[in-house]
Amino acid sequence: MTTRTAHPSRGRQRSGPSHAVHRGRQGRGPVLVAVAALAVLGAAGFAAVGGGSSGTGATHAGDKGQATERARSGRVGAAGPAHGSRSPSPGPATTSAPASPRTSPTPEIPATGPGTFVTAAGGSTRVGSGTLLRYRVDVENGIDLSTADVARQVERILADPRGWTAGGRSAFQRVSSGPTDFVVRVATPGTVDRICGEYGLDTGGEVNCDVAQQVMVNLKRWLLATPVYAHRVKDYRALIINHEVGHFLGHGHVGCPGSGQPAPVMMQQIKGMHGCLPNVWPYDEKGRYLTGPAVS
DSSP: OEEOOOOOOOOOOOOSSSSOOOOOTTTTTHHHHHHHHHHHHHHHHHHHHOOOOOOSSHHHHHHHHHHHHHHHHSSSSOTTTTTTTOOOOOOHHHHHHHHOOOOOOOOOOOOOSSSSSOOOOSOOOBSSSEEEEEEEEEEEEOOOHHHHHHHHHHHHHHSSSSSSGGGGSEEEEEEESSSEEEEEEEOOOHHHHHHTTTOOOOOOTOOOEEEETTTEEEEEHHHHHGGGGOOOHHHHHHHHHHHHHHHTTTTTOOOSSSSSSSOOOOGGGGGGOOOBOOOSSSSSSTTOOOOOOOOO
């Protein structure tokens, strides 16, 4: 879900098999005992070189399942390639007790921050043929994100041929100083809540907003996305930017146009897909605007 303030249009989302006990015929007892002894010795030797069904191999299979479950647990979604959970690589076989599962680091998301920002240096070339809109990219102080990397991602999103430039009415250029038309700010949940709340919007520590020429991006959503996009976090970042910049351009929320159709970027996809397919771009590859019925 995102929240926004209205902006006028600037024209511009597994016990083994049971072993039956048979009495051998008289005279065969010693033979069977010898065979049994050989079998025990053989099994022990097999286990000593790692051929048993238990031990490290089974432990790593369990680790993988736990890692996947952690990635899908109550933090809304998993992080993408740079932050994804990974299973440990199998080590040498051993008959000792299996090591404890190794846990993968999860993104550190401070509840709130100082409310001050660092601006990404440099700038971009102009993209698009419409009215030029200059924007800045800021990252809140204390967040473990590269401002240059965030700026590059935002630039790529706004320059994509399926983005808002496809309509021919808006052009974008990133700057680091001078006049701007809007600013993209990645901030902690608490800071997003405070800034959005100043304009009467309740982001609940979870979502983004567009207020007063500020596209406020919740750090939690930037790092974790949502369940639908848990393995496509960078795609979800495109949805965040396109949705909130769409509000800045004057576009309101819309619903799913029909089961099996691409979800419009102005649909609140965090609230559910309602039969639509995931999509993070306002236009398709043929330049057609993707929209749906207006919702309040």
